[in-house]
Amino acid sequence: MAEVREETPPPPYVAKAHPAGRRLIWLIVVLALLGTLLGLLALGLQPRTSVTLQGKPAPPFAITAINGEFAGQKFSLADLRGHIVVLNIWASWCVECAREATVLEQAWRAYRPRGVWFIGVDYLDTDTAGLAYLKRFDITYPNGPDIGSRIYQAYRATGVPETFFIDRDGIVQHVQIGPIGQTQLDALLDRLLTQGRSQP
Amino acid sequence: MFGVLRVALRCLAFSSLWVVLALAWDAPGMFAQTPSPDEINRVAKMLSCPTCAGINVADCPTETCAQWRAKIGELLAEGKTDQEILEYFAARYGDHVLQVPPTRGFFLGVWIVPIIAILAGLGTFGYLAHRWTKRPTAIESPAVPSDAVEDEYVKRVEQELQSWQK
Incomplete structure (x- = not known):
């Protein structure tokens, strides 16, 4: 009896159903999918707000000014290297932007002789509305549209207004979320101006 | 008299020529009409409000969208087609303002990923279904015929019985 039982071969499907090679392939596929999913999750959970740029090199930007004496001129961060740059992202429909518009213009007029450049980036605005805003607040520093919203995205802005203070070496030293006041603006610019000038 | x-x-021919030339010069301006709110909204519905979530420019009450609707009106009055206006807004503010994602760059994934996912799902389903339906067939046809095993048993049982009867 026992002999007969030993001679009976197992059904073929038992041997073929889960071969080691195929199981390994499935394992690799599942692990790869899980890895991709976790990677994407980690990427999504990373903080990507503008404040994370503080202490880091400012992303490059370029705008074509539409206002005043600078109309038609192109400005880029590379061209302004060696200068302190105040990059202000604004929009005509933004109520908080209007609160700081005069403060920024006054600071531009006061600090321009000391080599500080103010650059305005008009975000999600029509040209007509943007120009009307600039005229209303008599803004004379170079302002241009954010074509394709690229500057807004590169600077990880979370809304308007946001102002980035970039030192002479192109490092973001401060990010101001929301409107800025005269006292704070002056203090920031004075601090940046007293910082040692880097070697060219 | 004839002179x-x-x-x-x-004089008549000369003045007519000037009129024709003037008309030709300003033809787009002369024939352009102020677009109706319906015409503006038709295009505005194809754009997303950039400052709010899940709402199109036609239905959005914000100042930004009011400005955009005015701009759509300007472009329609200039004789621009719907597609040209959408391209203008995508170039000016970014592809994310389009309600229907474009088939280029990052947004290409929006079109491709679901198709890949559906194909992968169908493939997996087909493979599993094939495996599940294959199992019973394998049981029905074992390598050793069951009759042979049965015969062996029967033969031995009969031998045992015979020896016992003796």
């Missing part, structure tokens, strides 16, 4: 008539005809 006066000839001069008059010449």
Whole structure:
């Protein structure tokens, strides 16, 4: 009896159903999918707000000014290297932007002789509305549209207004979320101006 | 008499020529009409409000969208087509303002990923279904015929019985 039982071969499907090679392939596929999913999750959970740029090199930007004496001129961060740059992202429909518009213009007029450049980036605005805003607040520093919203995205802005203070070496030293006041603006610019000038 | 008539005809022809030229020069402006709110909203519905979530420019009450609707009106009055207006807004503010994602760059994934996912799902389903339906067939056809095993048993049982009867 026992002999007969030993001679009976197992059904073929038992041997073929889960071969080691195929199981390994499935394992690799599942692990790869899980890895991709976790990677994407980690990427999504990373903080990507503008404040994370503080202490880091400012992303490059370029705008074509539409206002005043600078109309038609192109400005880029590379061209302004060696200068302190105040990059202000604004929009005509933004109520908080209007609160700081005069403060920024006054600071531009006061600090321009000391080599500080103010650059305005008009975000999600029509040209007509943007120009009307600039005229209303008599803004004379170079302002241009954010074509394709690229500057807004590169600077990880979370809304308007946001102002980035970039030192002479192109490092973001401060990010101001929301409107800025005269006292704070002056203090920031004075601090940046007293910082040692880097070697060219 | 004929001389006066000839001069008059010449003057008429000359002035007509100027009128035709003036019309040709300003043709787009002359024939452009102020677009109706429905025409503006038709295009505005194809754009997303950039400052709010899940709402199109036509239905959005914000100042930004009001400005955009005005801009759509301007572009329609200039004779731009719907597609040209959408391209203008995508170039000016970014592809994310389009309600229907474009088939280029990052947004290409929006079109491709679901198709890949559906194909992968169908493939997996097909494979599993094939495996599940294959199992019973394998049981029905074992390598050793069951009759042979049965015969062996029967033969031995019979031998045992015979020896016992003896």
